[in-house]
Amino acid sequence: MVLVVSEEVRDAIDARRPVVALESTIIAHGLPRPRNLQVALELENVVRAAGAVPATIAVLDGRPHVGLDKEQLERVANEDGIRKLGHRDLPLAVAAGASGATTVSATALLAGLAGVRVFATGGLGGVHREWTVTQDESADLGLLARTRITVVCAGVKSILDVPATLQRLETLGVAVAGYGTDRFPGFYLSDSGHPVDWTLRSPEEVAEVMRAQDALDGPESALIVANPVPEAEQLDPGLHARVLAEALHACEEEGVTGQAVTPFLLDYLVRHTDGASLDANLAAVRGNVRLAARIAAAWARA
Template structure:
């Protein structure tokens, strides 16, 4: 079968010219925030990538096609679409084959980026091991994907709603390099530090790019996770946030919310409980990751 990839005009031109490209997920658009804030944020993040010398490629599934980069009108339609599937490895092929509209999670974005020949992906925070996973077995497919798909993923750490020590353990077990950018501490999404030592530290985009290429040269399967701390002026203090996260988790358990609905529920409830502070921080960290993603993509062309 022919790969059902469709490139936006901007991405197609960049790929033909060998210009740096940064993949962006679409779940943040469809499941992360309401319209029109979702559209405005997506447009702003794309512009941040451009302003830092790379081309953005927002990925989504529409009309039997994997779209690598979205035209302006397609992006706006997606931001207002209803009944959009939240896609990971398990349901990506089903959505494409059946013509469903789907937004890509970290795992699905990695798969599509690798198919398209894009080596760098900037997101907000990865999924991980949920609290209580020892009984629920709720572990994000993002962690497995990082162990088998050769994309460097720039994030602000794993989402703070998760069990971070267990998440780091699973990443280590799966042989995923976890690189904190200019930090010795693993960041906790809304907070710059988690109190957990980062397995690796790198201080420059070209060092990260060299490590990406060396993994390929050594035949090592999988990608890299680059944990980029949220900008200091956008950080939310963990002591303020932890009780709020605990309340949101307790409410999800009381309402029997599980599987793919857990993360959107928790993030939405935390936005309410922080009176919008967490959303502002989320937008700031995504933009910060887009900056670093663009720098790494540029460095990959030079190393």
């Protein structure tokens, strides 16, 4: 089999010890050097401190890896030419012997193949603004509709069409629950302004839902646990609204389209909030990783 599962991760899965999958796009493409490696090591340490095993996922020389050692993490963080891989890119990367960091969709797919049930990330992709014109929608949504994995996230990126994304998740049959809240978080913000139908209040409750998914033996869809960034660490809502409006206008003025839109808007937010959006992003990721480890532990006790 082409999939390479590290010995530490394989031993934990076989012994039913808690494991948390982590994406690698934030390492290769989401943060500047050397902060990217520092954050990658920090997030793995957060998982370990909660009693779980981290399984950072990436493709190296055409081999998908579930669980990276320090040398491999350093390679993802520092090597030029590391691609950004969604799940559609995986066969091409494997055949070409390419190296790449995995997005949400690729990470969820590979984690599922390895038998890892819990995955922590920052924010999901979703339906883009002006979808009726562009038909632009993240591959994350379709993949999560057919992958049995629990994803702890801070909602979807606030640059997206949040209500349309929630509607699309409902149409696809992907379960969404707020963690300790009846509001859907907005990535940089604790509250996107939209409600959720279900609230879960402990890792044990999340694990109960996961067990119910298996007992019902229904469609192989994901469970999204939407965990809000603490209000004290969120981006100031007024600043967020102003800068996002400016970013969207700049995007239109400069003719940015397609896959270039998301990185353009995120970079604009970082630069025009003096890094405050990046701080809120990292606060959300840390909280999600911590919660995911607790959920994985509750799931392992089942």
